[in-house]
Amino acid sequence: MAGHMDTIIGREGKMKHASKPAPAEGTKRGYTIQAVVRAASIINAFQSTSEVLDLRVVAARTGLHKATTFRLLETLVETRMLERAGKQGYRCCVQTARAKRYRIGYASQSNLLPFTTTVSDSLGVAANAANIDLLVLNNGFSPRVALQNAETFVAEKVDLVVDSQINVAVAAQIAAKFSDARIPFIALDIPHPGAIYYGADNYKAGRMAGRHLARWAEKNWKNGPEQIILLGVDAAGPLLNARLTGVLDGINEVGQYARTVPTHHYDTKGGQFEATLDIVRRHIRRRKPERALVGAVNDSTALAALQAFREVGLERACAIAGQDGSVAAREEMRRASTRLVCSVAYFPEMYGERIIQLALDVLKHKPVAPAVFVPHELITPQNVDKIYPNDSWMKVKPNRV
Structure with missing residues (x-):
């Protein structure tokens, strides 16, 4: 039928037919x-x-x-x-x-960090579940590569970008490329101009770790710590290293140690294990620590520091706080008498679903907050099995087919 017809009576008394316009979309129809x-x-x-x-x-x-x-x-x-x-x-x-199948670009920080790998895996699963095409590139800790990847996303005309890169020196340039192309983007862990931030409240997470370190020192060291070691990522600027500021403030809240003992800050070249291992080895040779509190920017640097102390027989001379709550850190905390005394978990395995939902809200022009902070929870050797009770499943070998 071409349209709805109403019968009316004209001035001449004759029957006439007039077309009735179709109801507007969303209007309740009589036969609905x-x-x-x-x-x-x-x-x-x-x-x-x-x-x-x-x-x-x-x-x-x-x-x-x-x-x-x-x-x-x-x-x-x-x-x-x-x-x-x-x-x-x-x-x-x-x-x-579907009216539109979205295409999202994702630039991972690196495939060398367990935390980033977990985030990447969860994003892939969530994108597939949401029927979204995910174009994945790797920034590889390189500002030059991060800029190239941004240009690739613009050339590919993706609908939105999720960017994970730590070099604040190129953050404004990357932001400008997406802004000029009118591509919205979400910045993971390191805020970028004009981006929606998704990640940790770094200072809050650091304070949680610092308070626990100080309480541990009060309980286990009669004379308290004699030095504090901070392992950061200077390329990320003050934002990621706010975790270490939080560590010092947390220590001061409980024990006042940060005001009375020397503090040593080191750049770990992107938070990588091998670079940190060499740095802490040199520190041990020079400073010969007896009771050192170590605040690490992530679990990779925390575990590297632990190995450096352990390989020279000085494991009991340290107490270390990590960040991320990674699988490797959780496994270490299950060891008897470990000196990895805590890590702050951000649950990267849940990033994917939350980021994809955030991306869809942006693409559908729904109101979103300029910063979305992930849940934080302190993991210790005492509660690791409660927070992650299913870790043992990952160690079970499948039956041979």
Whole structure:
């Protein structure tokens, strides 16, 4: 039918027909079945057939009451439009047509850091679940490569960029390239001009570690520490090294040690293990520490420092705080009498889902905060199994096929 027809009576008394304009999109029509509309909204809440949502998320995305949402979900399961995934999850069995398949660029900091590798893996999984194309490049700790990668994303005309690079010297240049191309971007861990920041509250995380170090020293060293070692990343500027400022302030809050003992700050060349190992070896030879508190910018530098003390038989002369809560750090904290006394976890395995949701909010022009901080939690040898109870699964060898 070409359109809706209303019958009217003209001035001549003759029957005439006038075209009635179609209702505007979103207008409730007389023949619309609202139950079907609601069921369709449930199906459209799923962004792909691999995405698993629970009742709370579906209700939030559709704006429907939870009770209504539950009844519709169960009905759609019965009709095989949805299927249950786990105890509380649902998965859509219908591939819906999408107006646009987004393409997101992701530049990882490096594939050498366990934390970054975990973030990259979780982003890949989340992008696939959201039906998003992810173009992955590697900045490799290089400002030159980071600039080249930014130019590649612009040339590829991606819809949004997630950038993880630590060199503040080129942050403004990278930001300008994306701004000129009108490409929104999310900066991981290191803020960039004009970007939405996603990552740690570095100072807060440092204070958590510093307070725990000082409490550990009060409990285990009668005379307290005689030196403090800080392992930072100077290329990232004051923002990442705010973790170390927080460490000192946290120590002062508890024990006042940072005001009475010498402090040694070292640049670890991007937070890498081998560079840190050499630095701490040299420090041990020169300073001969007896009771050293070590605040590290990440777990790679923390573990390198621990190895340097351990290989010369001075492990008991240190107490070390890491950052990231990495798998390797958690494994070390399960060793009896370890001197890696804590690490602050940011849960990188959860970054992907949260970053992709943030990216979708930006692309759909929803209001977003200029900075999104990740959850922080102090991990110690005493609580590591409680916070990460499933780590042992990763050590189980699969049965041979």
